Amino acid sequence: MWQLRTKHLFIACLAKIQLCLKAEFIILHITKIELYQFWQxxxxxxxxxxxxxxxQKLNYLHNNxxxxxxxxxxxxxxxxxALxxxxxxxxxxxxxIE
Incomplete structure (x- = not known):
């Protein structure tokens, strides 16, 4: 009986870890997008x-x-x-463009 309970606790623990990892991945992904976003x-x-x-716009593009x-x-x-x-x-x- 204790093995069955341990199995269920272990599975529940893995599910929580999986949710935490998903949340951490999403947070890191969003942060990475904000840090390395190139386009507006x-x-x-x-x-x-x-x-x-x-x-003005050509100079801006060429100088980026x-x-x-x-x-x-x-x-x-x-x-x-520019060349x-x-x-x-x-x-x-x-x-x-002349």
């Missing part, structure tokens, strides 16, 4: 109505790898259009 959660399109706004210390110059980032805008030819086919 919201999507609010901004209409680029003039060349000044276009230049420099700000994050991935490269020293915007043109050094392989998958950026094309500085007169070179990058890996990504783009249409230059």
């Amino acid at each position: 959660q919201h999507n609010h399109p901004i209409e680029l109505t003039n060349n000044e706004m276009i230049d 790898p420099v700000e994050e210390r991935i490269v020293n110059e915007p043109e050094h980032y392989l998958y950026s259009s 094309d805008y500085s007169g070179g030819k990058g890996f990504v086919k783009i249409t230059i």
Whole structure:
């Protein structure tokens, strides 16, 4: 009889441990998302109505790898259009906005 009770207690204990591990995993996963989130959660399109706004957004995009210390110059980032805008030819086919 004691073996049956021990078995049930053991199974109940394992179930609690499993729930705790699931909760811990979820908490770690959520925290990791918050720590390493690259994109913003919201999507609010901004209409680029003039060349000044276009230049501002392009400069922001081109300087991101420099700000994050991935490269020293915007043109050094392989998958950026910065090289094309500085007169070179990058890996990504783009249409230059004049």
